[in-house]
Amino acid sequence: MITNETLSDIREYSPQNFLITTLYLQIDGAPQQSHLIALKDLIKQRKGELDNQNLRPEIASSISDDFKRISDFINFEFSRQGTRTLAIFSCSAVKYWHILPLQLPLRNSLAVGNGPYLLPLNMVLEEYDRFLVILIERAKARLFEVFAGEIREHSSILDEVPRKVKVGGFGGAEERRIARHIEDLVRRHYKNVSDAAYELHKKYSFNYVILCGNDQNSKEFPHYLHNSLQEHVVTCAAEEFGASLKEIQERVLPAIREIKQKQEQKVLKRLFDQVNSGGLGIVGIDSTIRALQQGQVNSLVVREGYTKNGFRCENCRSLLTERGECDYCGGSTHPVMDLVDEAVQEALHQGCQVKWITSANMQLETAGKIGAILRFKI
Structure with a gap:
């Protein structure tokens, strides 16, 4: 499961005088073998870009070894079962190799840099x-x-609470006394569970509590x-106490989806309220890319799965929707495989929020599947 500690461990590794190769490759949800074709294309594209950078021979050799080891691992060793996206961090020159299977879809990318490329995981x-x-x-x-498609169990609490019993006695006094004692034990049990929940919350900062x-x-x-947890409690149907992790996750999934849909509806309402009022809202790939290049974007709103070819200036690195001279510096441009992915990465670099819309919405589809809430208008 991805945690801040996981990213810190990866982030802290920075090989002296060499570069790290980072791969994100979608595995599950794609047709059989298509991830191998995608990997081959990523390596081919990245090799072409690196050939023009005049890298020192030992650095170029390390990167080439990274590409080969990654390719060999995925083709001959890796079992795709249960993994939606595979992340790999490699630096062959110093024998650094870290594999991170993920249970959520991330866009395919292959990066080479001074440190691990962690923007996709930070976004998660x-x-x-x-x-x-x-x-x-x-x-x-x-x-x-439960986080990002994964589930893990933290603790199990068992307290001594007798079952309700019926006993004789004058006017049922003894039975009432026992009932009060049992209810007191139940309250203590609830308090023990609450204390354990709050300790976990202090460590992991949960957004919601789901009660089964x-x-x-x-x-x-x-x-x-605790008050900080009471504000966001949702309930779902009871599950057998001995249920497996998979059964628990399947039980709570409808509640999680409902929460996600409500959040997305709020984002879209805010976006289109701003668009329709002539305020700080724009839609469509052309307007969104231009606003992003001018530093206007506060929140980028994107339909999950939306892709589009585009271009990047070789001089100032600006993103463009049309081939030709750069609109900003007049420089030459080259194609990029996925303009939407490039826009998302640029938004993250600028500190923008990125809001993925996972459910179909006719208003967003008609508007071009992408938009933004701006910081300011020009």
Whole structure:
């Protein structure tokens, strides 16, 4: 599972006098063998670009070895089952090799630089919500973390809480006393679970809490949560306490999708409110690319899966939608495989938010599948 600690460990590695190769390659969801074709194309394109950079022989040799090792690994060693995107970080000259299987789709890219190319993973940490899932019963609980398509279990809590019993006695007094004792133990159990949840929250900063329990437990337990967790609680149907990680993830997936859809609807409403009022909203690839080049973009809004060919200036590196002289410096331009991906990377470099729209929306489709909320107008 991706965490800030994961990225810190990778980020801290910086080989002296050599370059690191970083690959992101979509595996699952693509036709069989298509990822191998995509990898071949990425390596061919990157080799062509590097041939013009007059690299020192030892650096060029290390990069060439990276490409070969990556290709050999994916063709002959890697098992694609269960992986949606494969990330690899390599520097053959110093024998650095790090593999990171991911459970979410990231755009294909192959980068070579002084350090690992981590923008796509940084975007994941910023864009995806982190969920604390609590499988709650009156005497036991399990706590899970769900993030970016992955799930892991953090803890299991078992407390001594007797079942309700019926006993004799004058006017049922003894039975009521036992019932009060049981309810007190249940409250202590809820408090123990709440304390464990808050400790996890302090470490991982969850955006939402999803409760899996029967109606009574789901109604009673939220009152014991810390205030910072009570604000974003959603519930889903109860699951068997011994359920597998896969079963738990499948149970909470509809709730996660509903949250994501509501968030996307808010983003689109804000965008088109600004567009329709003549405010700080634009749509369409031409207007969006131009605004991005002029530093106007605050939030970039993109339909997931949208791709388009485009161009980049060889002199000032500006992005362009049309072939010809650069609009900004008059320099020559060269084609880029995916103008949308280049725009996303440029937006991240500028510190913009990137909002991916995963569900179909006719308004966005008609407007060109891309738009932006601006910082200012020119």
